[in-house]
Amino acid sequence: MSDLLVFGRTGQVARELQHLAAVPALDLLALGRDAADLAQPGACAAAIHAHRPRAVINAAAYTAVDRAEEEEPLATAINGAAPAEMALACAALNIPLVHISTDYVFPGTSHSPWAPGDRAAPINAYGRSKWAGEEGIRASGCTHAILRTSWVFSAHGANFVKTMLRLSDTRDQISVVDDQIGGPTPARAIAAAGLSIAQQLQDAPKKTGTYHFSGAPDVSWCDFARAIFRLTGRPTRVQAILTSAYSTPAARPLNSRLECNTTTSVFGLARPDWHAGLKECLTELGVFT
Template identity: 60%
Template structure:
């Protein structure tokens, strides 16, 4: 299958390239596809001979989005909509990566795909705008909401914790935000498995996140234990670590629909963490 991927250096995009296997992957970086130019991205699809399109690129600077919501909304909202419309015209599936930030982040119940949305920050609003635009395009599509992405590439929590542990004996980490760490490699594998299955009567909005649910603090402890670091973790509440953008306390996600509809297993993030640590060690 020939797949056109928007994104080249991001965590999921890099794993799509690495995990492509029998698929032919055409990955576009910023120099080839400027996501702030919606129509230019749509034109790339119109001129492509791809069998499906995956949007693995986004504006992901959550705090900076509070100051740049207009730009974030173009990149995360307008452009995915333009891409989806271009795919609909060509009659090819469009796969789009989204986030649990479209919810209000309250409570303890895992979020289901059909739960009411109520984003609490600019980034979440911009991603919700993208979801709505993709659905409105009317073509075969998959919106894959995920959370807490990590890998051996780019900037993420695992690499930050390892870097800080090199110079500190103890770190304070938020313990009242709960979610499912998700390896970019697992997200890529899921997208690659789903793409050939998408059709007019199969698709929609799904959740994909690692299990079991864990706090950031306990995630950090697991990182240090598995990597042989002696760094201690002190739990703190979110209120002790203020950020420009409000973070969700509850990022738990109900993912069973993805297994039922596409036979995609939900990964254990602890196993994925072992793989990422081995990659970083190598």
């Protein structure tokens, strides 16, 4: 029996969970695709029944937003059916589930931060697949926290920060959209929040619900890129463009702001400062000046 079972082993949040768990010597078991393939949802439920942990965190997902437009059935199996099966297993064993979700369940049309209870209306296949997972978890009756976040970054995996650094190695100027607004969120902060929430749900299952957790302050992708280059001392110029000038297979929401007050009041978790998280990330990558 493990204290905590984590789905995902090499993703951004999963890696940070393993890093943080090593400090207090938390008994954490992270399962990769070889041990629990989310494309086979029943394998997830079987793993939970086999390991019988005290809590589960799902930090695994299909995250290829553009490719999901062509692979929606696969994305829905991984992001929709698998979390639902996890939730049913957690309900049967009476243990809590923390599930990482996304701002992409919202259409991005509002000019105000999205509250947890606002109506979801995904505008792409990835968002629809994540919404399906949320609905499956809620329908299961298990103790849970669905934690929606946005614009995740870390020193690991593929993310905006690492993309900007890679492009700046060969380009003097980069065009970045300036009309998509959201909160860049350090993966380490998400992991820390997930650990805290998992423990609190064990002690207070009435905290079950849907919550938001994103970095502060809200910013455009363009200004986030400028902050990256400013902190690394790179002379790369950032040209602001509109989303309409940057065509992608999957539509992106313009407004990814998340209202996180409920998460603070219920769990005592404040929005993380992405400036501090970015400095930590760049330091880990060896490029902070």
